[in-house]
Amino acid sequence: MKPQPSPQPAAPGVVRFYNFLPPGNNFLEDVLAGLARPQKSIPPKYFYDEQGCRLFEAICELPEYYLTRAETAILRTYIAEITQFIGPDAQLIEFGSGAQAKTRILIEALQTLLYVPVDIAEDTLRASSGELARLFPLLNVVGICADYTRPLWLPEFAGAAIRRKVVFFPGSTIGNFTPAEALVFLKQARRAAGAGGVLLVGVDLKKDKTTLDAAYADSKGVTAQFNLNLLARINRELGADFQPSRFRHRAFYDPIMGRIEMHLESLYSQLVHIAGRRFEFATGETLHTEFSCKYSIADFQELGKRAGFTPEKVWTDPEQLFSVHGMVAA
Numbered sequence: 001m002k003p004q005p006s007p008q009p010a011a012p013g014v015v016r017f018y019n020f021l022p023p024g025n026n027f028l029e030d031v032l033a034g035l036a037r038p039q040k041s042i043p044p045k046y047f048y049d050e051q052g053c054r055l056f057e058a059i060c061e062l063p064e065y066y067l068t069r070a071e072t073a074i075l076r077t078y079i080a081e082i083t084q085f086i087g088p089d090a091q092l093i094e095f096g097s098g099a100q101a102k103t104r105i106l107i108e109a110l111q112t113l114l115y116v117p118v119d120i121a122e123d124t125l126r127a128s129s130g131e132l133a134r135l136f137p138l139l140n141v142v143g144i145c146a147d148y149t150r151p152l153w154l155p156e157f158a159g160a161a162i163r164r165k166v167v168f169f170p171g172s173t174i175g176n177f178t179p180a181e182a183l184v185f186l187k188q189a190r191r192a193a194g195a196g197g198v199l200l201v202g203v204d205l206k207k208d209k210t211t212l213d214a215a216y217a218d219s220k221g222v223t224a225q226f227n228l229n230l231l232a233r234i235n236r237e238l239g240a241d242f243q244p245s246r247f248r249h250r251a252f253y254d255p256i257m258g259r260i261e262m263h264l265e266s267l268y269s270q271l272v273h274i275a276g277r278r279f280e281f282a283t284g285e286t287l288h289t290e291f292s293c294k295y296s297i298a299d300f301q302e303l304g305k306r307a308g309f310t311p312e313k314v315w316t317d318p319e320q321l322f323s324v325h326g327m328v329a330a
Contacts, residue, residue, distance in 0.1 A: 020146040070322035172204035186307030216251035224249035240274035260292035
């Protein structure tokens with residue numbers, strides 16, 4: 001869907017919203033299609049209902065889950081360099097905006113006046129955007145409720161003093177795509193940034209299996225709750241009859257593929273009904289819910305080049321757990 005340009009930016013401190021989600025129930029369509037595959041799967045974007053968002057915020061506080069702490073520390077440590085790299089009068093576009101804690105670091109340092117968060121979870125988008133507008137009274141927030149994994153054209157805003165667009169994609173969410181899917185997404189980000197625009201993206205780095213396994217299967221079981229909540233959401237919103245207690249969370253790092261795989265494993269032979277259809281699960285059969293691909297710095301820079309970016313900067317934490325890449329659209 002291609003929206004028409006907005007004739008004027010929002011007045012200072014104003015929050016506006018566009019809803020570009022297509023009509024119909026893509027959630028149901030995606031779930032039915034995923035359950036019909038030989039390897040049953042559901043896209044990870046559906047984790048984030050209200051409860052899923054709360055659980056993910058709890059995951060980010062876990063001692064095993066180093067990603068959020070490492071990325072936040074990188075942004076705080078190198079914010080002066082990042083700000084110099086981006087330059088003044090930047091429009092900040094964030095895909096998958098979530099709680100926006102890391103975004104605040106950028107907004108404060110860049111003193112940006114136009115922020116465009118894009119997220120599929122409308123309630124979270126509205127709440128977090130309103131909070132940002134409260135914290136930064138001169139900030140124009142234009143929320144886009146949309147599925148950024150699909151083709152998307154963002155509005156242009158006349159009258160705003162914008163020298164450069166910055167696409168911000170933190171949290172190593174890029175890892176939820178396979179490398180082929182990540183290339184498609186990066187090409188979309190290249191189009192959103194425009195020639196000379198910037199991509200600032202958080203990328204988790206390859207490391208030992210023990211550290212990675214622990215990050216996605218924590219000792220308190222919060223990640224398990226997060227994974228199983230997907231079944232509760234399907235029951236509540238789509239009228240299915242999953243019994244979450246008959247599944248268990250499984251997550252492991254595959255060093256050959258360079259990725260975490262997250263699954264829900266059926267503990268019994270069972271049937272699940274949804275929208276008049278029946279799906280069989282054998283004992284031990286899994287429902288795949290997430291990939292989290294890990295990269296070396298060189299591998300991700302090569303992927304960026306293939307998408308039309310020129311890698312210029314990379315910042316890491318002292319332990320080399322995580323990286324933030326600065327790339328310029330060719």
